[in-house]
Amino acid sequence: MRLKITHVTSYxxxxxxxxxxxxxxxxxxxxxxxxxxxxxxxITGGTRQVSYADQFVNHTDLIKVDPGAQHIEIVCQGHxxxxxxxGVIGIHKGFAPLWLYRNATPFTAPGSTLRALVRQLKADHGxxxxxxxxxxxxxxxxxxxxYETGRTDSSTTAETALAEGHGVCQDHTHVMIAAARLLGxxxxxxxxxxxxxxxxxxxxxxxxxEVWTDALGWVGFDVSNGISxxxxxxxxxxGRDYRDAAPIMGIRQGAGDEHLQVSLQVQQ
Amino acid sequence: xxxxxxxxxxMLVGExxxxxxxxxxxxxxxNEDLKDxxxxxxxxxxxxxxxxxxxxxxxxxxxxxxxxPFDIVPRIISGREWSVLERGIDQRVxxxxxxxxxxxxxxxxxxxxxxxxEIISKNDAFLPEMIGVNPPGGVYTHIVGTDLVRTGExxxxxxxxxxxxxxxxxxxxENRETMLQMFPELFAQxxxxxxxxxxxxxxxxxxxxxxxxxxxRPVVAVLTPGIHNSAYFEHAFLADQMGAELVESHDLSIExxxxxxxxxxxxxxxxxxYRRVDDDYLDPLTFNPDSMLGVPGIMDVYRAGGITIANAxxxxxxxxxxxxxxxxxxxxxxxxxxxxxxNVPTWxxxxxxxxxxxxDHLSELVVKEVHGSGGYGMLxxxxxxKKEIAAFEKKLRARPSNYIAQPTLALSTVPILTKAxxxxxxxxxxxxxxxxxxxxxxxxxxxxxxxLKKGSLVVNSSQGGGTKDTWVLGD
Numbered sequence: 001m002r003l004k005i006t007h008v009t010s011y012x013x014x015x016x017x018x019x020x021x022x023x024x025x026x027x028x029x030x031x032x033x034x035x036x037x038x039x040x041x042x043i044t045g046g047t048r049q050v051s052y053a054d055q056f057v058n059h060t061d062l063i064k065v066d067p068g069a070q071h072i073e074i075v076c077q078g079h080x081x082x083x084x085x086x087g088v089i090g091i092h093k094g095f096a097p098l099w100l101y102r103n104a105t106p107f108t109a110p111g112s113t114l115r116a117l118v119r120q121l122k123a124d125h126g127x128x129x130x131x132x133x134x135x136x137x138x139x140x141x142x143x144x145x146x147y148e149t150g151r152t153d154s155s156t157t158a159e160t161a162l163a164e165g166h167g168v169c170q171d172h173t174h175v176m177i178a179a180a181r182l183l184g185x186x187x188x189x190x191x192x193x194x195x196x197x198x199x200x201x202x203x204x205x206x207x208x209x210e211v212w213t214d215a216l217g218w219v220g221f222d223v224s225n226g227i228s229x230x231x232x233x234x235x236x237x238x239g240r241d242y243r244d245a246a247p248i249m250g251i252r253q254g255a256g257d258e259h260l261q262v263s264l265q266v267q268q
Numbered sequence: 269x270x271x272x273x274x275x276x277x278x279m280l281v282g283e284x285x286x287x288x289x290x291x292x293x294x295x296x297x298x299n300e301d302l303k304d305x306x307x308x309x310x311x312x313x314x315x316x317x318x319x320x321x322x323x324x325x326x327x328x329x330x331x332x333x334x335x336x337p338f339d340i341v342p343r344i345i346s347g348r349e350w351s352v353l354e355r356g357i358d359q360r361v362x363x364x365x366x367x368x369x370x371x372x373x374x375x376x377x378x379x380x381x382x383x384x385x386e387i388i389s390k391n392d393a394f395l396p397e398m399i400g401v402n403p404p405g406g407v408y409t410h411i412v413g414t415d416l417v418r419t420g421e422x423x424x425x426x427x428x429x430x431x432x433x434x435x436x437x438x439x440x441x442e443n444r445e446t447m448l449q450m451f452p453e454l455f456a457q458x459x460x461x462x463x464x465x466x467x468x469x470x471x472x473x474x475x476x477x478x479x480x481x482x483x484x485r486p487v488v489a490v491l492t493p494g495i496h497n498s499a500y501f502e503h504a505f506l507a508d509q510m511g512a513e514l515v516e517s518h519d520l521s522i523e524x525x526x527x528x529x530x531x532x533x534x535x536x537x538x539x540x541x542y543r544r545v546d547d548d549y550l551d552p553l554t555f556n557p558d559s560m561l562g563v564p565g566i567m568d569v570y571r572a573g574g575i576t577i578a579n580a581x582x583x584x585x586x587x588x589x590x591x592x593x594x595x596x597x598x599x600x601x602x603x604x605x606x607x608x609x610x611n612v613p614t615w616x617x618x619x620x621x622x623x624x625x626x627x628d629h630l631s632e633l634v635v636k637e638v639h640g641s642g643g644y645g646m647l648x649x650x651x652x653x654k655k656e657i658a659a660f661e662k663k664l665r666a667r668p669s670n671y672i673a674q675p676t677l678a679l680s681t682v683p684i685l686t687k688a689x690x691x692x693x694x695x696x697x698x699x700x701x702x703x704x705x706x707x708x709x710x711x712x713x714x715x716x717x718x719x720l721k722k723g724s725l726v727v728n729s730s731q732g733g734g735t736k737d738t739w740v741l742g743d
Contacts, residue, residue, distance in 0.1 A: 021553055021565045049525045049565065050572035055399035064522055081609040095373050095400045099389040240396075245649065251553045251564045 087228025
């Protein structure tokens, strides 16, 4: 499937910015069933400082907001050819060792609620093969963490989201990663794009996870939608959790609030 | 290491006979008047106060700035002894750099089964942000301070590798400066190899590791956390001696893809940053977001080849105490040679058998925290009270994998000058090593730390230790 993506992120500041940097992971790479035909990231109100591949081989740009700016806009657009591999990503690439994806991170550190979830999974599906267990886990999470926007934020941990019972795709993904790691499986966070069938304008960029299984290698799970990714998905960045794979991570000096606006179109 | 063996004194055999490296010094000393020497000793102290070598002790609010006591009796090492140390250190430092490259790339040493995976995968000193980074020139540890102790004529052990940011080199330089001023006649009589080239070699060594983005003569700067840091004096001293800028967080920003410092002529890009700020505080955008001591974005510039950070972030994995016991294997794996310098036998308390042994022998052992430094949080069994041992046992049982244990070594002694004349005190040695792409320079000498209290084995300056000038003879 050939997807056309236009993703505009803009920040407005109440007061002129003294100094601000943004780390962008907004450029998809070819591979794993996707081919990037063309891609462009253009910035107004800021200047690209460096570009490099990070420890997870994510294409990363460091942007400096122009001193005194009150508005910055990041426009990503391009075409990606995708194929449906039923969520199977397969072999592990890069220098990041598999064990790194088994270690808990601040977002995915398990507490009593996560441990109880995994105990329940083992009680109900202990005899099933790994893949079946993981699909069951994904269903359990969607059942226990109701999709609801505005109740959690980008700093909510997996344990909190699960205990409070609501969240968005980031929270679903963190809960799935945390539970998979408790099962002893390496798991990683994916940020990217999803074309929802019924609309062109998407509300936000998407997140899902991949879990390592001995039989198939990396396999994707989109907990929020209850499926494994197909050709409507574009992988952009990966890492141990949101902090590693966040599309935009910033640091800012200066008074005043920041207002974020996102528009995203994904279409065939 | 057995208790019955007498302590090795580096100067004297028995009461009177000097060992060969000390013969000339001993002859000179015998003809000196003790009162004159005592007076010179107080002069030395005044000298240090005047130039401002003081340090802060953590956890002692009442004594903000203190002078590290200096003893005027030099520690003397023969050229032959030194050449063995030199080869051993060179080998160890080469192995450490190869290990760091491997551990942040293919991890062949784990694949080969030479170290257990868990020692890396469960270690906070492993820095994922360094995965896949190729630092300029392949150098990770630009500056190393290998801590050595001696137990006999030809017996040296490595205590710690200090591959992060070893401090103390300013004392090596100032101690020598002081000795040259006070005892010029001794230096005229004896061939003592100079240490004064260290700042020049440091600068050259750092400049040789300049990143691809460098144009022209590499610009070197020293990043300090600021005046409240215990080693601020050293940061300022080294910057001054090298002819480099001393900078703090607020002097730096990202400009045109480089880390730049504000100067009167505008921004100046820095090619090599000798940072004395810990990894976690280095970049609030990538690491601890609350850090006020670092440079936001420096890790991005680093990965893109825009700056060299010395030492590289993530080198702590190589001098971690949990990894220490594997150093002989690490040396062999990367150099294909047997380790020249010995490791102190080490019990890993994470292993059940070792823990059982350590718990049975606490009164004989030194138990250290795996990630600790500066002599804090350790138990020196033979010097501890029953109550202290019992308290420590509790901590050890609660978190065994947090500790390693080693026998108490019979550290060698070198005499210090006391009111009654010479009296032996235990010492260690920290030589300073500079690594550049094509060479390893080990300054002949180093920092000798001495436990001033009779019988004490703790040489840390924060625990009442002092320093001596270290002479390597050109024989």
